[in-house]
Amino acid sequence: xxxxxxxxxxxxxNEAVHNVSFTVAQGEVYALLGRYGSGKTTLLEILAGLxxxxxxxxxxxxxxxxxxxxxxxxxxxxxxxxxxxGLTVAEVVDTWRRWTLDPLTRDDxxxxxxxxxxxxxxxxxxxxxxxxxxxxxxxxxxRSDVLFLDEPTAGLDDADACEVWSVLRMQAAHGVTVVIAxxxxxxxxxxxxxxxxxxxxxxxxxxxxxxHTGRVRAA
Numbered sequence: 001x002x003x004x005x006x007x008x009x010x011x012x013x014n015e016a017v018h019n020v021s022f023t024v025a026q027g028e029v030y031a032l033l034g035r036y037g038s039g040k041t042t043l044l045e046i047l048a049g050l051x052x053x054x055x056x057x058x059x060x061x062x063x064x065x066x067x068x069x070x071x072x073x074x075x076x077x078x079x080x081x082x083x084x085x086g087l088t089v090a091e092v093v094d095t096w097r098r099w100t101l102d103p104l105t106r107d108d109x110x111x112x113x114x115x116x117x118x119x120x121x122x123x124x125x126x127x128x129x130x131x132x133x134x135x136x137x138x139x140x141x142x143r144s145d146v147l148f149l150d151e152p153t154a155g156l157d158d159a160d161a162c163e164v165w166s167v168l169r170m171q172a173a174h175g176v177t178v179v180i181a182x183x184x185x186x187x188x189x190x191x192x193x194x195x196x197x198x199x200x201x202x203x204x205x206x207x208x209x210x211x212h213t214g215r216v217r218a219a
Contacts, residue, residue, distance in 0.1 A: 005061055005146060005177040006030075006047065012055035016042040018200045020056070024193075029168060029178040031188040034197035040181040041079075041150055043197065047179060048076045048148045060146055070101075074146040075139030079154055081131055082138065089126070089134060090119040096138045103141045113137035113167060129160030136167060147171065149180045153187060165190055 006024040011017055016039050024030040034040040045051045047058060049065030049072065058064065063071045084092045090106060097103040110116045113133045118126065126134065132152065139147055147168070153161035168178050180191065188194045195202050 006179065007059045008047070008056070009058075010056035011043070011046065011053050011058060013042060013046060013051060013053050016200050017046065017053070020197075020200075020202045022195050022202060024177055024179060026177055027172050027175045028193065029172050029180070029191045031191035031194045032179065032181045032197055033183070033185060033188040033194050034181075035183060037199075038197040039200035040197045042200075044076075044148050044150055044179065044181045048074060072146070073142055073144050074148065075142055075144035076148040077132070077135045077139050077150065077152055079151045081135045084123040084134075087123055088120050089115055089123065089130075092123060092134060093137060093141065096141050100142045102143065104143060109137045109141050112140050112171075114163065127160075129156050129163065132156060132160065132164060133167070136164065140171070144176060146177045147179070149178070151182055151184075152180055153184075161187075 004023040005026040005028075008023070009021050011020040020043060022030075032040040032043060042051065046053050047060070047065060049069050052066045058066075060072045060074060065072050065074065087095065090110070093106050093109050097106060097109075103109075104112075107116070110119055113136050115130065115133055115137055118130060123131070123134075136152075149168075152168075153164050156164070172178055180187070182188055197203070
């Protein structure tokens, strides 16, 4: 097994996350599966360095994502996505690049997210699938080693969802570690491994089977 890119040990955050531990290998796609209110988005925010835990540790490639943000190359896609009125796709990427240390070129970011053909299209005219791919392009701009995605295909049709996953799989094949949070067992099935969250706790075995259908390989 490859060396862990993410190590979580005995993680707590008030009433939202309780004693969570798991690891994710470099180049692995890991899904956090749970119902609404299970704590999965909060956990994702801790991993992304947006919240400080009240107990336990998180390490992304041996760095603390909250205190050592400058040493961690990570990108995130949140469920609601970004809003960029008045800008074309290329202009959104250019703006994001100006805020990023050592960014990808605009052309590379657009190519990786399969947006080259809509570079000059205004944001307002993008279909939902293309808006999600733009969110993904921005997450990739910083040459991310780790990607965090909160329900990345929510509201998308099957074709758009498959395109999102195709890009994620391509990134994983190049060594990028991917963690997604989802309520959809079918989406979780696309991951290499699955952690099932219930009321802030990572559950396994019979508890996981009771909560979900058994269609996923829990870790």
